[in-house]
Amino acid sequence: MPNRYNGAIMATRTRRSGSQLSPDQIIEAVLRIAERGGSDAFTVRRLGEELGADPTAIYRHFRDKDELLLSVADRAFGEAIDGIPAGLGWKDRLRALAAGSLRVALKYPVVVSMTASRTTRREREFLIVEFILECVHEAGLEGGEAALLYRSFGDALLAFIGQTAAFRLFDPDVQAGDLAAWAREYRTLDPARFPHITRLSDELAAVDEQEIFDVRVEAMVSEIERRAALTSRRRAAPAPEEPSEQA
Amino acid sequence: MPNRYNGAIMATRTRRSGSQLSPDQIIEAVLRIAERGGSDAFTVRRLGEELGADPTAIYRHFRDKDELLLSVADRAFGEAIDGIPAGLGWKDRLRALAAGSLRVALKYPVVVSMTASRTTRREREFLIVEFILECVHEAGLEGGEAALLYRSFGDALLAFIGQTAAFRLFDPDVQAGDLAAWAREYRTLDPARFPHITRLSDELAAVDEQEIFDVRVEAMVSEIERRAALTSRRRAAPAPEEPSEQA
């Protein structure tokens, strides 16, 4: 029998006249699915269901699933940068970008976890790159040093949200098991072999995810600031000893 | 019932002469495959081929592919910590751990990319946790602050090597495309809309991956140092203003 997703037979037939599917409609369907579902949410067949169309209809609008994914990701990342208020200093702008990115990762975990080591090369990616470069520039970095710290910050942020998103995709059982490990298994290790773990087992179990996020963001912000201070100092007093900023 | 908590029973019971497969043999076969192959290297059927056995034979020794993966990952991460020389300061020990982890990620990309947001809860993971905690302790952090910075460093490291490994797994075409984007597409953007990108396009294309790695590791090391300095200062002179480390 034709079309086993039955509710939609007549609809597809009649609406067949115009093109019922558009790239935007498909992208939005993916975002809807991603927002609802777990790790297996974004499959071609499920997307067909969501659209009330044959799964393979997508291939009329996107070369393959990967191209669709990148388009979806670009749309999603747009949300990360949207709500950033103007008039903030470069540090707070970077912090706001990080917070927005994390928000997106928690909203569309499937999409973010599949994209976090990719380059979309689309409109909104350029916007974010420009955004970070502007911050780095305002911090006082130039040329190769600015490029390096942009890449470091951007990659670090992407890695973090990708990691977070991927974790949220595991079965609740696996997630719970991983989290409980801190409270259960680490506490019962041999204190002779693992003195620090056993001593800190309570504190290890109590660490807050949000705090980890803040530490990692702050580490990158401070690193940018530190390197900016170094270059400006070098510019002011040319060629002293490379100041060894540690013990 | 098959023997799912591998190793232990086999060891106590006299070893069956007829059984050709052991958990260790399987783990090593996976490592061999992972070292050779790309993203599709670690499949059950390929593993069967490598072992010269039926693919499903694995399920007599591991509950499912995931349990096998975690065992393999634990073995692999052992290599990260093995070659770290004694007698280094905490900073250099953390740097050595990071370098070793990156080495492992490049050696077994499939394994690392599949594990980077997981917890193996196995022997060698505990060793690495203890290792980092010892460094953080030596840096001067205690209690909840030590736990927090351990988690931040560990997760950041895991995220980075996972991201790197995942990238190496893409088709060479995709990899080349992503890398070339910096040199090609970013250069042709509209300078009015993207002034920083176009101004720095040459430097962006020239950024070295190893430098990014160093920046990100150094950022975390510095953050640990910074927070350690704050707590010790707080301990020396209790409850002043939170010292804002200059704008």
Next chain:
DNA sequence: CCGGAGAGCGCAACACCGTTGACAACAGTG
């Protein structure tokens, strides 16, 4: 010394995945 028990493996099959090629129905154009 023998026979049952059960571990280890092979095989076929299942449900799912992304993707392709052939075909049908429609829109727009001459």
Next chain:
DNA sequence: CACTGTTGTCAACGGTGTTGCGCTCTCCGG
């Protein structure tokens, strides 16, 4: 009206992880 190109449907292909069944062969108790 006929033609052409676009878009949706459908069946099918090769891939994945996993399971149930049956065979073999080792081990252990009698």
